[in-house]
Amino acid sequence: MPxxxxxxxxAEPIAKRALLACLLIGFSNGFVSAFVVLRKSALKIGTIxxxxxxxxxxxxxIAGLSQWSALIGAIFAALIVGLGSIFLSRTSRLDxxxxxxxxxxxxxxxxxxxxxxxxxxxxxxxxxxxxxxGMADSDLWIAFGISAIAVITLTTxxxxxxxxxxxxxxAASLGVPVRLLNYATFAVTILVLVSSLQAxxxxxxxxxxxxxxxxxxLLTNNARTLFWGGGLLGALGSMIAFFLSYPLxxxxxxxxxxxxxxxxxxAYIFSPKYGxxxxxxxxx
Amino acid sequence: xxxxxxxDKTKEHVCWGGGCEHTQQHRLEVVDLSVQYQEVRALExxxxxxxxxxxxxxxxxxxxxxxxxxxxxxxxxxxxTGKILWRGKPLTRSSHEIAYLPQRGDIDWNxxxxxxxLVEMGRYPNLGWWRQYSRxxxxxxxxxxxxxxxxxxxxxxxxxxxxxxxxxxxxxxxLAQEAHVLLxxxxxxxxxxxxxxxxxxLFKELTAEGRLLIASHHDLQTVTGNFDDxxxxxxxxxxxxxxxxxxxPANVSRAYDNQDQASSN
Numbered sequence: 001m002p003x004x005x006x007x008x009x010x011a012e013p014i015a016k017r018a019l020l021a022c023l024l025i026g027f028s029n030g031f032v033s034a035f036v037v038l039r040k041s042a043l044k045i046g047t048i049x050x051x052x053x054x055x056x057x058x059x060x061x062i063a064g065l066s067q068w069s070a071l072i073g074a075i076f077a078a079l080i081v082g083l084g085s086i087f088l089s090r091t092s093r094l095d096x097x098x099x100x101x102x103x104x105x106x107x108x109x110x111x112x113x114x115x116x117x118x119x120x121x122x123x124x125x126x127x128x129x130x131x132x133x134g135m136a137d138s139d140l141w142i143a144f145g146i147s148a149i150a151v152i153t154l155t156t157x158x159x160x161x162x163x164x165x166x167x168x169x170x171a172a173s174l175g176v177p178v179r180l181l182n183y184a185t186f187a188v189t190i191l192v193l194v195s196s197l198q199a200x201x202x203x204x205x206x207x208x209x210x211x212x213x214x215x216x217x218l219l220t221n222n223a224r225t226l227f228w229g230g231g232l233l234g235a236l237g238s239m240i241a242f243f244l245s246y247p248l249x250x251x252x253x254x255x256x257x258x259x260x261x262x263x264x265x266x267a268y269i270f271s272p273k274y275g276x277x278x279x280x281x282x283x284x
Numbered sequence: 285x286x287x288x289x290x291x292d293k294t295k296e297h298v299c300w301g302g303g304c305e306h307t308q309q310h311r312l313e314v315v316d317l318s319v320q321y322q323e324v325r326a327l328e329x330x331x332x333x334x335x336x337x338x339x340x341x342x343x344x345x346x347x348x349x350x351x352x353x354x355x356x357x358x359x360x361x362x363x364x365t366g367k368i369l370w371r372g373k374p375l376t377r378s379s380h381e382i383a384y385l386p387q388r389g390d391i392d393w394n395x396x397x398x399x400x401x402l403v404e405m406g407r408y409p410n411l412g413w414w415r416q417y418s419r420x421x422x423x424x425x426x427x428x429x430x431x432x433x434x435x436x437x438x439x440x441x442x443x444x445x446x447x448x449x450x451x452x453x454x455x456x457x458x459l460a461q462e463a464h465v466l467l468x469x470x471x472x473x474x475x476x477x478x479x480x481x482x483x484x485x486l487f488k489e490l491t492a493e494g495r496l497l498i499a500s501h502h503d504l505q506t507v508t509g510n511f512d513d514x515x516x517x518x519x520x521x522x523x524x525x526x527x528x529x530x531x532x533p534a535n536v537s538r539a540y541d542n543q544d545q546a547s548s549n
Contacts, residue, residue, distance in 0.1 A: 156414075159411065159414075160413060165395075166392070167386060167391060167392075169355070169360055169384060169386050170385075170386065170405070172358075172378060174378065174408045174461065175378050175380065221398055222396060222401075223396045
């Protein structure tokens with residue numbers, strides 16, 4: 001039996017939802033990726049995203065499977081690994097990266113064991129690798145809410161945030177509320193990670209939250225462009241991936257990351273200012 | 285590069301910052317300041333007083349607490365005991381009248397920002413989160429760019445500047461902030477000879493305009509001539525006063541000799 005055409009496919013509510021989700025999640029993750037790139041915290045994001053899984057596992061264990069228990073569990077897990085690593089590094093001779101490395105892999109493994117024994121096989125795959133096709137209306141609303149919060153927060157805080165990202169000491173000396181920014185951006189990061197869990201899963205989510213702005217970073221000297229450009233590129237990449245994956249029969253989540261990775265590679269090679277062939281490279 | 289000629293002088297005092305009449309009133313006084321860094325005592329009983337229109341070199345070996353003192357003056361590190369008085373009032377947090385310029389190594393030179401963008405950061409205390417960038421702000425930024433001779437470079441990303449130009453861009457940021465006091469962490473480091481001479485000329489102009497400059501400095505050969513006063517420290521204070529009186533070989537060797545001892549206690 002031949003595949004229905006893409007127009008037929010798009011007539012299905014489930015496909016419309018998935019496309020809309022791609023755009024939303026792609027945009028909000030791309031927007032936040034500007035912050036992640038400027039903060040140089042890509043690895044930390046990887047750590048936190050992996051720790052979402054055990055959070056989900058414990059939430060399911062305690063409260064049963066529901067969207068809200070999953071959301072709250074994920075947030076708790078990210079907090080515990082984030083704060084736990086700070087605590088471990090302060091109370092031992094280890095640095096925070098090492099502490100995080102041990103904490104999050106242990107938590108991730110424990111999460112796997114719990115979920116395998118809980119008979120939520122299907123969900124486990126979704127959380128690991130994403131399932132944008134399986135999104136319900138309520139998932140879409142959550143994604144929309146999270147995207148709105150992320151964009152509004154980062155836009156509102158943009159002026160002090162950029163100074164803080166440039167140099168924290170200068171920021172503090174100018175009266176920028178550094179601690180408030182830390183809390184606000186941490187909260188936004190975790191919320192957006194949770195939203196991307198649905199789309200690409202906790203293993204690939206780092207890509208969605210780093211690659212868009214990393215690409216724009218090679219093209220611009222304007223930090224504001226990094227945010228909006230990252231958002232647009234994230235949305236565009238996710239949309240292209242959505243349309244590519246259908247006729248090819250590829251997983252949407254993996255395709256999103258591959259498309260974004262391809263964008264990055266192209267910018268890395270061909271960027272007029274900072275590409276491999278650019279004359280100005282190495283001026284710094 | 286005369287910064288003086290490019291803006292209107294106010295009555296007696298030419299600091300760009302508003303609300304001040306006499307240099308004598310712009311007094312920075314540090315009384316018995318001690319700072320603790322976790323278990324380490326970073327600074328002990330620092331005492332000095334200086335005022336607008338002067339420049340002060342902060343001298344001492346590595347780990348003597350120079351950066352810590354600058355950060356304390358910038359309101360970035362709270363002191364444990366003692367106090368910092370600026371214009372007669374205790375300084376408990378950061379003030380837009382005091383600008384902090386970090387060491388070169390603390391700056392991410394690849395950050396996507398242009399010279400103009402960097403200088404505009406200085407308007408933050410005035411603008412806060414949302415207030416619209418006004419004509420007045422634009423004028424002050426223009427003035428800062430012009431006086432640091434950066435108008436032709438204003439659209440450059442900051443890594444595409446020479447070391448001297450980078451230093452001037454950060455000073456322009458402090459001028460846009462309308463700061464009276466500039467705290468500079470090793471401003472001469474990494475500059476070639478002509479750029480160093482240029483910067484020391486600039487220092488004289490900035491102090492002539494009524495600003496107070498405090499800079500940590502490690503090149504003992506260039507203290508005389510570049511600074512009015514010197515503060516020698518090695519966690520505790522060794523000497524403070526005009527360079528001619530206090531920057532003596534005896535004081536310098538008290539600051540630098542037996543460094544192993546200093547770092548082990």
